[in-house]
Amino acid sequence: MSLLVVGSIALDSVExxxxxxxxxxxxxxxxxxxxxxxxxxxxxxxxxxxxxxxEALERLAKRGVDLQGVERKQGESFRWKGKYxxxxxxxxxxETRLGVFAEFEPRIPDAFSDAKYxxxxxxxxxxxxxxxxxxxxxxxxACDTMNYWIHGQRETLLEVMQRIDVLLVNDAEARELxxxxxxxxxxxxxxxxxxxxxxIKQGVYGAVLVNRERVFYIPAFPLEDVFDPTGAGDAFxxxxxxxxxxxxxxxEENLRRAMVFGAAMGSFAVERFSTDRFDEIGPAEVxxxxxxxxxxxxxxxQPEVASSG
Amino acid sequence: MSLLVVGSIALDSVExxxxxxxxxxxxxxxxxxxxxxxxxxxxxxxxxxxxxxxEALERLAKRGVDLQGVERKQGESFRWKGKYxxxxxxxxxxETRLGVFAEFEPRIPDAFSDAKYxxxxxxxxxxxxxxxxxxxxxxxxACDTMNYWIHGQRETLLEVMQRIDVLLVNDAEARELxxxxxxxxxxxxxxxxxxxxxxIKQGVYGAVLVNRERVFYIPAFPLEDVFDPTGAGDAFxxxxxxxxxxxxxxxEENLRRAMVFGAAMGSFAVERFSTDRFDEIGPAEVxxxxxxxxxxxxxxxQPEVASSG
Numbered sequence: 004m005s006l007l008v009v010g011s012i013a014l015d016s017v018e019x020x021x022x023x024x025x026x027x028x029x030x031x032x033x034x035x036x037x038x039x040x041x042x043x044x045x046x047x048x049x050x051x052x053x054x055x056x057x058e059a060l061e062r063l064a065k066r067g068v069d070l071q072g073v074e075r076k077q078g079e080s081f082r083w084k085g086k087y088x089x090x091x092x093x094x095x096x097x098e099t100r101l102g103v104f105a106e107f108e109p110r111i112p113d114a115f116s117d118a119k120y121x122x123x124x125x126x127x128x129x130x131x132x133x134x135x136x137x138x139x140x141x142x143x144x145a146c147d148t149m150n151y152w153i154h155g156q157r158e159t160l161l162e163v164m165q166r167i168d169v170l171l172v173n174d175a176e177a178r179e180l181x182x183x184x185x186x187x188x189x190x191x192x193x194x195x196x197x198x199x200x201x202x203i204k205q206g207v208y209g210a211v212l213v214n215r216e217r218v219f220y221i222p223a224f225p226l227e228d229v230f231d232p233t234g235a236g237d238a239f240x241x242x243x244x245x246x247x248x249x250x251x252x253x254x255e256e257n258l259r260r261a262m263v264f265g266a267a268m269g270s271f272a273v274e275r276f277s278t279d280r281f282d283e284i285g286p287a288e289v290x291x292x293x294x295x296x297x298x299x300x301x302x303x304x305q306p307e308v309a310s311s312g
Numbered sequence: 313m314s315l316l317v318v319g320s321i322a323l324d325s326v327e328x329x330x331x332x333x334x335x336x337x338x339x340x341x342x343x344x345x346x347x348x349x350x351x352x353x354x355x356x357x358x359x360x361x362x363x364x365x366x367e368a369l370e371r372l373a374k375r376g377v378d379l380q381g382v383e384r385k386q387g388e389s390f391r392w393k394g395k396y397x398x399x400x401x402x403x404x405x406x407e408t409r410l411g412v413f414a415e416f417e418p419r420i421p422d423a424f425s426d427a428k429y430x431x432x433x434x435x436x437x438x439x440x441x442x443x444x445x446x447x448x449x450x451x452x453x454a455c456d457t458m459n460y461w462i463h464g465q466r467e468t469l470l471e472v473m474q475r476i477d478v479l480l481v482n483d484a485e486a487r488e489l490x491x492x493x494x495x496x497x498x499x500x501x502x503x504x505x506x507x508x509x510x511x512i513k514q515g516v517y518g519a520v521l522v523n524r525e526r527v528f529y530i531p532a533f534p535l536e537d538v539f540d541p542t543g544a545g546d547a548f549x550x551x552x553x554x555x556x557x558x559x560x561x562x563x564e565e566n567l568r569r570a571m572v573f574g575a576a577m578g579s580f581a582v583e584r585f586s587t588d589r590f591d592e593i594g595p596a597e598v599x600x601x602x603x604x605x606x607x608x609x610x611x612x613x614q615p616e617v618a619s620s621g
Contacts, residue, residue: 208517
């Protein structure tokens with residue numbers, strides 16, 4: 004089933020303890036699409052400036068990503084510059100230049116309006132609403148956001164929440180949004196404000212899927228070498244949505260599997276700068292990592308032991 | 313198989329956002345024994361002052377805990393006073409009065425010297441070595457420690473590490489000890505210094521078991537109401553060691569199960585002040601929680617999906 008991804012397309016300049024990269028492929032729509040395209044076709048809507056390297060988009064096109072919704076406008080592309088701490092756990096934004104992204108007005112091509120799976124990357128909630136106005140009857144809509152919108156556009160964001168199925172946030176955002184420091188109570192608060200599912204991303208610790216009845220936890224993949232955390236959350240969304248779109252199944256069992264594909268894609272994203280890792284891997288590596296996740300959490304209860312005193 | 317626990321027996325005074333408790337049962341040996349005794353018999357070695365409430369020890373004795381190794385000495389019992397932050401993620405030590413614990417010299421009763429499973433709670437590594445000198449041929453020795461000893465008694469601690477099977481530490485301690493901020497590299501460093509297994513406790517995120525080949529991750533139980541985190545790590549050790557002792561099986565499959573029992577006991581510990589929760593539960597609650605853990609991480613890979621492109 005068709006998967007529509009709407010979000011930022013950026014050029015990221017990143018300093019990590021392991022090196023520096025200037026004007027690399029970045030933005031929520033790019034990380035999500037690179038990851039999702041390992042699983043399924045993707046339709047992208049976004050905007051780039053006339054300085055955006057054509058080969059960055061051509062690489063995506065070769066992966067079966069439909070780029071007719073990517074507008075090229077006169078002006079500079081969205082640029083973000085950041086620096087990570089020695090342990091990659093904190094980052095500082097050194098510069099943000101919105102460029103043509105400041106005037107971004109998502110226009111969903113007619114060919115995309117019947118998309119069944121929709122990912123709203125972290126953009127102004129007012130724009131997220133306008134995307135929803137342009138799609139017909141999606142099966143599942145997932146939405147990301149950030150503290151900037153939680154503070155500045157709270158009412159609009161609450162309106163978005165009434166119209167989506169899944170909210171994907173990190174733990175700090177869940178706390179900020181709900182006003183509750185306990186992530187499980189925060190999740191319950193979010194579920195009472197619209198979405199039927201919430202995914203709380205916890206960085207190096209993993210991610211949790213909460214619905215009204217149950218909690219599913221997938222740890223982060225145990226990596227000894229993390230290179231660049233940028234885009235991990237969007238790659239997670241790409242794995243999650245890519246799996247749902249290709250299977251067209253939103254039952255709980257399949258949502259759990261989607262979490263594992265999300266975690267796998269998040270773990271690939273951080274192994275290299277930018278989206279570089281996704282150019283090196285194919286379906287075999289994805290399958291291999293999913294199997295490693297199964298081994299990572301596998302245990303069996305012996306009934307006779309579990310019931311003895 | 314016999315389980316020997318050596319550690320502190322304290323009176324804890326704890327301030328949390330939910331209330332205050334004065335002179336409650338505390339100390340590594342107590343939390344570990346309360347938890348382990350839900351699974352198996354325990355032999356305790358420690359010291360109390362003449363002010364220690366006899367009923368606190370009688371309650372343990374009624375649970376099948378052998379207290380002949382608990383010395384009662386003239387003087388004040390070890391007291392610790394701490395205060396937690398609003399989200400329970402940080403705590404400040406307000407007061408530590410060592411009392412009779414300052415002169416603690418562990419004497420292992422003859423009847424305990426053939427213990428097959430030994431837990432060395434967080435005490436001076438020099439004392440941990442003297443415990444090991446007094447036990448014959450244990451099947452498995454697990455050891456806890458803390459930053460205080462990592463800084464102050466590093467050489468002695470490294471000597472202890474050469475004589476144990478499992479080091480249990482939290483993530484900050486693993487980083488401190490190894491000098492590496494990545495917990496998986498830190499674990500590998502620890503494994504190269506003696507133990508064949510390392511358990512890294514990550515608080516609200518869970519715990520990880522690492523051996524030379526593999527990693528096993530068990531998340532923390534998703535609790536909406538955490539009351540008092542004191543003793544969670546020692547309760548974890550109690551569940552881990554209690555399960556190993558009762559099954560007398562140190563194969564990897566059973567070590568994974570032991571991690572789940574550890575996580576279950578850690579989750580019970582934080583639901584009330586002190587060891588109070590362990591007075592309310594029995595084998596049925598433990599089994600129930602272990603089954604909930606199985607559900608928390610359960611997913612199945614569909615082979616046809618995992619192998620499709």
